[in-house]
Each structure stands twice: as structure tokens, then as C-alpha cells.
Amino acid sequence: MQGNLRNAFCSMELLAHRLASMNALSAVEWELLLEPRHSSRAYSAGSEIRDPGGDGMRQSLIVSGWASREHVSHSGRRQLLSILLPGDLIGDPAEGHALDAVEIVALSGVRTIGTAGFMSIVNGDADRYSRIASGLSALRCGDETRLLDHIVRLGSQPAPQRIASFVLELFARCRVIGFVTGSSFPMPLTQEMLGGALGLSVVHVNRVIHRLKADRLISLQGGRVTIDDAIGLASLAELMSG
Amino acid sequence: MQGNLRNAFCSMELLAHRLASMNALSAVEWELLLEPRHSSRAYSAGSEIRDPGGDGMRQSLIVSGWASREHVSHSGRRQLLSILLPGDLIGDPAEGHALDAVEIVALSGVRTIGTAGFMSIVNGDADRYSRIASGLSALRCGDETRLLDHIVRLGSQPAPQRIASFVLELFARCRVIGFVTGSSFPMPLTQEMLGGALGLSVVHVNRVIHRLKADRLISLQGGRVTIDDAIGLASLAELMSG
DNA sequence: CGGGTGTTTGAATGGCGTCAAAGATTGTGG
DNA sequence: CCACAATCTTTGACGCCATTCAAACACCCG
Numbered sequence: 001m002q003g004n005l006r007n008a009f010c011s012m013e014l015l016a017h018r019l020a021s022m023n024a025l026s027a028v029e030w031e032l033l034l035e036p037r038h039s040s041r042a043y044s045a046g047s048e049i050r051d052p053g054g055d056g057m058r059q060s061l062i063v064s065g066w067a068s069r070e071h072v073s074h075s076g077r078r079q080l081l082s083i084l085l086p087g088d089l090i091g092d093p094a095e096g097h098a099l100d101a102v103e104i105v106a107l108s109g110v111r112t113i114g115t116a117g118f119m120s121i122v123n124g125d126a127d128r129y130s131r132i133a134s135g136l137s138a139l140r141c142g143d144e145t146r147l148l149d150h151i152v153r154l155g156s157q158p159a160p161q162r163i164a165s166f167v168l169e170l171f172a173r174c175r176v177i178g179f180v181t182g183s184s185f186p187m188p189l190t191q192e193m194l195g196g197a198l199g200l201s202v203v204h205v206n207r208v209i210h211r212l213k214a215d216r217l218i219s220l221q222g223g224r225v226t227i228d229d230a231i232g233l234a235s236l237a238e239l240m241s242g
Numbered sequence: 243m244q245g246n247l248r249n250a251f252c253s254m255e256l257l258a259h260r261l262a263s264m265n266a267l268s269a270v271e272w273e274l275l276l277e278p279r280h281s282s283r284a285y286s287a288g289s290e291i292r293d294p295g296g297d298g299m300r301q302s303l304i305v306s307g308w309a310s311r312e313h314v315s316h317s318g319r320r321q322l323l324s325i326l327l328p329g330d331l332i333g334d335p336a337e338g339h340a341l342d343a344v345e346i347v348a349l350s351g352v353r354t355i356g357t358a359g360f361m362s363i364v365n366g367d368a369d370r371y372s373r374i375a376s377g378l379s380a381l382r383c384g385d386e387t388r389l390l391d392h393i394v395r396l397g398s399q400p401a402p403q404r405i406a407s408f409v410l411e412l413f414a415r416c417r418v419i420g421f422v423t424g425s426s427f428p429m430p431l432t433q434e435m436l437g438g439a440l441g442l443s444v445v446h447v448n449r450v451i452h453r454l455k456a457d458r459l460i461s462l463q464g465g466r467v468t469i470d471d472a473i474g475l476a477s478l479a480e481l482m483s484g
Numbered sequence: 485c486g487g488g489t490g491t492t493t494g495a496a497t498g499g500c501g502t503c504a505a506a507g508a509t510t511g512t513g514g
Numbered sequence: 515c516c517a518c519a520a521t522c523t524t525t526g527a528c529g530c531c532a533t534t535c536a537a538a539c540a541c542c543c544g
Contacts, residue, residue, distance in 0.1 A: 071394050074480045079398045081390055096379050098386035137338050144340035147389055148323055152313050154396035155441030156321045158531075190490060199397035201533050206492060238316045400499075432522060443501050448524060 010036050010113070014087030014177050015061055019135035021176065029132050032121065039114035043067075043106040049090065050104075056116030058104075059092040065110030066188050068197070069102040080197035082146060083107075083170070083189075087177045089115065089139060099143060108188040149239055154199050157239075159208045162198045165237035167218060167225060184226035252278050252355070256329030256419050257303055261377035263418065271374050274363065281356035285309075285348040291332065292346075298358035300346075301334045307352030308430050311344040312438070322439035324388060325349075325412065325431075329419045331357065331381060341385060350430040391481055396441050399481075401450045404440045407479035409460060409467060426468035 016033040019025060025033070041057060043049055049067060051058030067084040081102060084090070090112070091100035122129045122136070146169065153162045167187075174185035189197075191205045198205070212218050217233045219226040227233055258275035261267060267275070283299065285291055291309060293300030309326040323344060326332070332354070333342035364371045364378070388411065395404045409429075416427040431439075433447045440447070454460050459475045461468040469475060 071390070073394065073398055077398045079394050081393055096383045098383050098390055102390065141338045141340050144386075144389075147386075147393070148313070148340055148344065151323055151389070151392055151396060152315065152321050154393060155439075156315055156319045192490080197397075202491085203493090203534080204532055207532090210492085434522080444523085445502080445525090446500055449500090452524085 010038070010040060010063075012037065012061055012063075012113070012115075012118070014063065015089070017178070018087055018139065018176060019132060022138055023131040023135050025131050025135075026128075029129055032118070032129065033132070037113040037118075039117075041112050041114070043110040043112070045106055045108050045110075047106050048103060049106055049110065049112065051093070056092065057114050058090060058100075059116045059119065060090050060112040060114050062086050062088050062090065063111050063113055066107045067104055067110050068107055068193070069099065069104050070196070071102065078196045079199070080193065082143065082150065083197065085170075085173055085177060086179075089136070092116075092119075097140075099147075107193055152239060159198070159200055159204055160211065161237055162200070163194070163205070163208055163212065164217070164233050165239040166194070166198060167227070168233060168237050168239070171225070171227060182226070183228070183230065184224050186223055187220075187225045188223050252280070252282060252305075254279065254303055254305075254355070254357075254360070256305065257331070259420070260329055260381065260418060261374060264380055265373040265377050267373050267377075268370075271371055274360070274371065275374070279355040279360075281359075283354050283356070285352040285354070287348055287350050287352075289348050290345060291348055291352065291354065293335070298334065299356050300332060301358045301361065302332050302354040302356050304328050304330050304332065305353050305355055308349045309346055309352050310349055310435070310439070311341065311346050313344065320438045321441070322435065324385065324392065325439065327412075327415055327419060328421075331378070334358075334361075339382075341389075349435055394481060401440070401442055401446055402453065403479055404442070405436070405447070405450055405454065406459070406475050407481040408436070408440060409469070410475060410479050410481070413467070413469060424468070425470070425472065426466050428465055429462075429467045430465050 012033050016025070016030065019033070020030075039057070039060075040063070041060070043065075049058070049060075062084055064086050066086075069081040069084070071079045071081060073079065082099070084104070090104060091097055093101045122132050126133060149165070149169065153165055157165065170187060171180065171185055174180050179185050191209070192202045194200070195202045195205045200208075209218075209220065212233075213220065215229075215232070217227075217229045217236065219228055254275050258267070258272065261275070262272075281299070281302075282305070283302070285307075291300065291302075304326055306328050308328075311323040311326070313321045313323060315321065324341070326346070332346060333339055335343045364374050368375060391407070391411065395407055399407065412429060413422065413427055416422050421427050433451070434444045436442070437444045437447045442450075451460075451462065454475075455462065457471075457474070459469075459471045459478065461470055
């Protein structure tokens with residue numbers, strides 16, 4: 001994987017690895033996935049990831065950077081509905097999934113590649129690309145699971161548990177895409193973004209994080225999280241799919 | 243519709259009306275939908291709606307009563323993820339939708355009819371039943387939208403707004419299935435269930451409801467909600483799909 | 485070096501949960 | 515039909531979790 005990292009910014013490598021880890025892929029499928037793409041696009045932190053020309057560019061794959069689906073309420077409050085990592089897919093708003101109709105914002109600098117062509121190829125030959133297709137639907141299912149987890153977090157957990165379970169979710173997702181070194185992973189989220197996702201104020205996020213650090217559960221530095229006590233953190237989090 | 247209500251307990255009439263209101267259905271599709279079913283099953287309040295024999299009986303349609311998808315955390319706290327009304331579908335847990343893998347509990351007495359056979363007929367002849375199929379996928383999309391709304395509620399709204407937007411959601415859903423008379427509709431939910439759905443304690447639900455009544459926004463009596471000031475309630479709720 | 489963004493801390497307020505107990509309602513069996 | 519149990523609703527008191535306001539502090543970048 002080391003050598004392939006060079007291609008990470010113009011290929012679907014992360015997606016391929018995620019799919020392969022669920023279902024062994026055929027040679028033809030690998031070929032389609034690793035074929036170099038040229039429809040890359042860059043977004044600066046804070047900008048919206050949209051489909052400017054209606055040409056399907058919203059249907060894409062995140063190859064680097066973090067983004068989030070979010071809802072801005074009438075009062076101006078921002079609720080982050082879900083976090084998008086490298087290797088995550090952004091679907092077509094017109095395709096009948098509510099998740100894909102929501103505004104998507106780049107949280108850090110983000111680079112994407114279009115997947116409209118790829119998707120139509122996969123859907124056009126259901127036999128040849130059956131493993132990819134089933135893998136894609138499994139990824140969707142994972143998105144839905146995270147949505148449910150988030151409801152449980154917001155509805156029934158106090159702030160420390162919310163943050164703990166959220167960090168563990170991000171940890172697990174980063175592990176799958178190979179972003180974990182040791183027991184630490186990058187988390188380019190400001191405390192304001194964390195608050196926006198978890199329904200907490202910036203101030204309180206800060207205080208709770210400090211408590212978690214004081215309890216030697218996690219450490220934070222330079223945009224990286226280190227999980228110092230995985231067992232303790234997990235027993236604090238106690239979430240459904242944890 | 244009056245005369246058909248007699249059949250409501252052994253047919254898919256409510257579902258048919260929901261589908262027809264989105265997409266005009268062909269005669270053949272109407273025929274399939276209104277064909278009498280015999281796989282009815284009854285659940286008492288509080289019992290779990292499951293698939294006892296693995297014979298697909300979990301895949302069903304609610305014809306009467308209310309149910310909820312819920313998650314019971316390790317500490318015993320119950321979080322209601324979504325409410326299921328008559329005319330709502332329960333999917334197959336093995337079919338790749340996280341929502342259908344969650345425990346479902348009857349909130350009141352519930353009657354269902356199996357839909358496994360129906361679904362395989364629809365999926366087996368995509369041309370003949372295309373409007374039904376697209377309608378079913380639209381219903382799924384609506385489920386997903388409600389999930390997102392719920393995240394916004396739990397994450398960014400104080401108790402009065404949560405209850406207001408929740409009541410308005412139920413009102414809109416009841417209207418579609420013809421359960422609204424005047425500006426009131428049945429709501430067989432205890433305040434404890436409301437709290438479980440909205441992430442609030444029973445006591446606080448009670449207090450906030452009283453405030454809403456004092457403000458002449460809603461009234462409650464005999465398991466029915468009456469919306470006294472729709473505009474005021476909506477302006478309080480301020481939700482994304484409201 | 486200065487400005488902007490993000491982090492940290494304090495103090496005060498209030499929303500909401502918890503505990504406890506008393507009505508009100510429903511349903512059930514004698 | 516009444517008595518009783520069980521469930522649900524309502525109310526008060528109290529305390530904590532979390533928000534808000536405010537300001538100081540660190541960091542990054544031009």
C-alpha cells in the first residue's frame with residue numbers, strides 16, 4: 001500500500017480497499033477501480049461541495065480531506081449530520097436518498113474525483129461488477145448505521161459519552177482506510193465542528209475534552225487524537241455498534 | 243375511502259393510497275395492492291415485532307396501531323429511533339438496510355400483514371410494477387429524511403421546539419393516511435414514549451406540553467392531539483422539512 | 485508584526501434530570 | 515357495579531449539566 005499512496009489522489013484506491021475488505025474482488029473489478037481518473041476537483045475548507053453544472057460532479061468520492069453533511073437551521077445553528085472521510089462516497093442528490101440531498105461542506109481542504117461514469121458502468125453490468133455493487137450497498141448500509149448511532153448519541157448520552165463514542169467511531173473508520181498509526185489518527189476538526197456534530201457548545205466541548213485528557217483516556221495534539229485507554233474509552237462510550 | 247375502511251385490516255389499502263398519491267398506479271398495480279391478504283398478525287402493546295420462524299414475517303406492513311424502532315442502551319435507557327404508523331413498511335433485516343436491523347416494538351396494539359410475497363412479486367416484474375417500485379423507494383427516502391430531521395431535533399433544538407416539530411411531523415404523516423379530522427389526530431403515545439423519542443425525561447415532557455397548552459398551540463385529550471395554532475406551532479418548530 | 489481563527493478559562497444563568505409523592509385514568513376481577 | 519391494581523399524569527424541590535457571556539491566551543499565516 002505504501003507504493004500506491006502516490007496514486008491515492010487520482011484513483012479510487014481507498015474505496016477499492018474498503019470494498020475488497022468486505023468482498024474479494026475479481027480482477028476485472030480491480031481493474032475498473034484502479035483505473036486512473038481525471039475528474040478531480042479541489043475544495044477549500046469551508047466551501048460547499050456542490051454540483052455546479054448539474055453534470056453529476058456532486059456524485060463523487062472523497063480522496064483527501066474531511067467534509068460533513070450539514071443542516072443550517074433558520075436561527076443559524078449548524079448541525080453536522082455526518083462526517084465524510086477519504087474513501088467515502090457522495091451520492092447523486094436526484095437518486096432517492098435523503099442523505100445525498102443534504103448540503104455538504106468541506107471541513108478541511110478536500111479533493112474529490114467524480115464517480116458518475118464509474119457508477120453507470122457498475123450499474124450497467126450487474127454480472128461483471130456484482131461484488132462492487134454489493135459492496136457499495138454495504139457502504140450505504142454503514143452510513144445508515146452511523147446515522148442511527150448518532151441519534152442514540154444525541155438523544156441518550158451526556159457530553160462525555162457523546163465525545164467518547166464519536167471519537168471511537170472516527171477511530172474505527174480511520175483504521176479501515178489505513179489512517180491509524182499506533183493508536184492515533186488525524187482529526188482535522190475544530191472544537192466548534194465537534195460541537196456542531198454533537199449538539200454541544202464549543203465551551204463545553206473544550207471542558208469535556210480536558211476531562212477526558214485528565215482521565216488519561218485520550219490525548220490531543222497537532223490535529224491528531226491518540227487513544228490512551230481504549231478499554232476505558234469504550235466502556236465510557238457504550239454505543240450500539242461499538 | 244369510507245367503504246374501503248372495512249378492508250383496511252386485511253389489505254394494503256393505506257399503502258396503496260400512499261403510493262397512489264405520489265404516482266398514478268396502473269390497474270394491474272391496484273389489483274395487486276388491493277388483493278386481500280391472509281398473513282395477518284397481532285401484537286400487544288409492548289411486545290416486540292420480530293420474525294419468529296425466520297420465514298419473513300418481519301417483512302410486513304402495519305395496518306393498525308403504532309410501533310417504534312428502538313435501541314436499548316447498556317444502561318437500560320430506551321431511545322426511540324423512529325415511529326411507525328399504519329401504512330408504514332417494515333423491511334427485511336437481511337436486506338442491507340440498517341433501519342430494518344433494529345428492534346421494533348409495538349407501542350399500542352398493532353396488527354400487521356406480511357409483505358414478503360408482495361415484495362418478491364414487485365421485484366420479480368420490474369416493468370409491470372414499476373410505479374409501485376419507485377413509490378416504495380420514495381417511501382424509503384421519506385424514512386431517511388425523518389431520520390435526518392430527528393438528528394436536527396435532538397442535536398440543535400431545545401425541548402419545546404423538539405416537541406413542536408415532532409407533533410407536526412406526526413400530524414403530516416397522519417394526514418397522508420387519512421387519520422386527521424379537523425385539525426386533530428390520534429396519538430397513542432405516553433409521555434414516557436415521547437421522552438424516549440425526543441431524549442427528554444418524562445417530567446420535562448409533561449412540563450413543556452403544559453406550556454404549549456398554556457400558549458394555546460395544542461390541546462391533548464383522550465389520546466388525541468389538536469393543533470390549535472398551526473402557524474404558531476410551525477414557527478416554533480422551524481425544522482428542515484417542515 | 486498584526487489580524488484572524490481556534491483554544492482556554494471564569495462566572496453566572498437556566499434548562500433539564502432526578503427524586504419523591506400525590507392525583508388521575510384505565511382496566512381488571514370479584 | 516364497585517374495588518383494586520396498574521399505569522400514566524402532574525406537581526414540587528433540588529441539583530447538576532450545559533449554555534451563554536466575556537475576556538484572555540495561543541497559534542498560524544500573510
